[in-house]
Amino acid sequence: xxxxxxxxxxxxxxxxxxxxxxxxxxxxxxxxxxxxxxxxxxxxxxxxxxxxxxxxxxxxxxxxxxxxxxxxxxxxxxxxxxxxxxxxxxxxxxxxxxxxxxxxxxxxxxxxxxxxxxxxxxxxxxxxxxxxxxxxxxxxxxxxxxxxxxxxxxxxxxxxxxxxxxxxxxxxxxx
Amino acid sequence: xxxxxxxxxxxxxxxxxxxxxxxxxxxxxxxxxxxxxxxxxxxxxxxxxxxxxxxxxxxxxxxxxxxxxxxxxxxxxxxxxxxxxxxxxxxxxxxxxxxxxxxxxxxxxxxxxxxxxxxxxxxxxxxxxxxxxxxxxxxxxxxxxxxxxxxxxxxxxxxxxxxxxxxxxxxxxxx
Numbered sequence: 001x002x003x004x005x006x007x008x009x010x011x012x013x014x015x016x017x018x019x020x021x022x023x024x025x026x027x028x029x030x031x032x033x034x035x036x037x038x039x040x041x042x043x044x045x046x047x048x049x050x051x052x053x054x055x056x057x058x059x060x061x062x063x064x065x066x067x068x069x070x071x072x073x074x075x076x077x078x079x080x081x082x083x084x085x086x087x088x089x090x091x092x093x094x095x096x097x098x099x100x101x102x103x104x105x106x107x108x109x110x111x112x113x114x115x116x117x118x119x120x121x122x123x124x125x126x127x128x129x130x131x132x133x134x135x136x137x138x139x140x141x142x143x144x145x146x147x148x149x150x151x152x153x154x155x156x157x158x159x160x161x162x163x164x165x166x167x168x169x170x171x172x173x174x175x
Numbered sequence: 176x177x178x179x180x181x182x183x184x185x186x187x188x189x190x191x192x193x194x195x196x197x198x199x200x201x202x203x204x205x206x207x208x209x210x211x212x213x214x215x216x217x218x219x220x221x222x223x224x225x226x227x228x229x230x231x232x233x234x235x236x237x238x239x240x241x242x243x244x245x246x247x248x249x250x251x252x253x254x255x256x257x258x259x260x261x262x263x264x265x266x267x268x269x270x271x272x273x274x275x276x277x278x279x280x281x282x283x284x285x286x287x288x289x290x291x292x293x294x295x296x297x298x299x300x301x302x303x304x305x306x307x308x309x310x311x312x313x314x315x316x317x318x319x320x321x322x323x324x325x326x327x328x329x330x331x332x333x334x335x336x337x338x339x340x341x342x343x344x345x346x347x348x349x350x
Contacts, residue, residue: 005300086300092289098273114267115296122290125180125261127302127318143302 001084004173005118005126005144006076007133008089008101010151012109013066016041022056023049036152063100068108071166077111079173085112088126090138091119132169136160147172176259179348180293180301180319181251182308183264183276185326187284188241191216197231198224211327238275243283246341252286254348260287263301265313266294307344311335322347 009015019041020031027049035044042050056062079085087105091098098119105117123131124141132147133139136157139146148154150164163169184190194216195206202224210219217225231237254260262280266273273294280292298306299316306317307324311332314321323329325339338344 003300086297088300091294092277092292095274095277095289098277098294099270102267102270102273113296114270116300117267117296118300119266119273119294121288121292122261125178125263125291125293125302127300 001082002130003084003086003128004079004130004132005086005088005123005128007131007135007138007149008087008105010069010134011132011149012069012072012076012087013063013104014069015063015066016151018062018066019053019056023052026052033152038153038156040153057094058096060096061100063097064104064107066104069166071170073108075166075170075174076109078170080111082174084116086116086118086126086128087112088118088120088123088128088131090121090123090135092121130173132163176257177305178259178261178303179254179305179307180261180263180298180303182306182310182313182324183262183280185244185309186307186324187244187247187251187262188238188279189244190238190241191326193237193241194228194231198227201227208327213328213331215328232269233271235271236275238272239279239282241279244341246345248283250341250345250349251284253345255286258348259291261291261293261301261303262287263293263295263298263303263306265296265298265310267296305348307338 006012016033024031041053076085089101091101123138126142129144130147131139131142131144132149134149134151134154136154139148139160146160148157148160148162150162163172181187199206216228251260264276266276298313301317304319305322306314306319307322308314309324309326309329311329314323314335321335323332323335323337325337338347
């Protein structure tokens with residue numbers, strides 16, 4: 001059975017959407033993902049803004065409130081019958097997020113075994129056939145085939161097969 | 176550069192020693208590791224005892240107090256100059272331990288990058304040349320070469336190269 005590792009932020013969890021929603025509420029601005037095409041968050045926010053974003057990421061329970069990206073639950077459930085699914089999330093930059101991320105996964109993906117959760121940093125440690133991730137640097141060091149999940153910051157990245165929604169993932173792996 | 180994944184409990188951290196020390200203090204008994212050769216903890220404790228052990232494992236900050244196994248710091252430091260060292264610990268059974276384990280690693284192994292920490296369940300996900308671990312089932316599913324680190328429960332296990340101390344690890348990888 002082939003094994004697929006799936007990243008969490010921006011692939012399963014709309015972390016950027018939640019960060020921007022908080023930022024808009026607190027700063028009375030109108031910034032959306034549309035303002036970020038081809039850019040990282042730090043390139044479109046003032047320095048003070050980046051500090052605020054970091055404070056959200058560090059705040060207790062932030063990760064538990066993040067919405068699931070549309071279609072992810074249904075497609076992953078069906079994929080889990082045909083593939084070994086591992087969830088591989090970069091958690092080491094925000095150690096206070098470990099437990100929140102674990103609870104989020106248990107709540108929204110109760111059909112996945114926690115034995116298949118991996119909280120890591122450098123994703124070159126993953127032994128899997130595929131990695132679905134929005135971060136080009138994670139795909140670059142991964143040993144299997146990296147599949148790029150579209151996020152504002154990576155719209156200009158080339159060199160990987162790309163999916164822009166869970167419908168695309170469905171078509172690629174179950175179609 | 177070859178990559179070595181290193182388990183935490185019973186390899187870097189004397190978790191069993193700390194559990195038994197607490198148990199002796201609370202229960203006024205004299206059980207030691209010598210009473211456990213070839214056995215798991217649940218085989219030598221009464222059912223109530225196993226419940227107590229679980230309560231220690233679940234208690235806040237338990238993992239932060241565990242002593243480092245002798246020689247581990249010095250040998251890993253020297254190994255980190257010749258190999259890529261990743262720390263791979265089974266943390267999913269005790270999600271409340273994540274942050275404690277992270278802090279323990281940072282305090283005692285500040286020369287290792289958190290990018291090389293992996294909190295996981297099933298260790299077959301690790302992409303490494305070697306895994307040093309006390310659990311035969313982790314070595315069985317690992318894709319590289321598994322090196323068995325001696326612990327009371329595994330003294331009768333065969334089929335792997337065995338190390339019984341960090342001096343042995345030193346001799347195997349740096350000798």
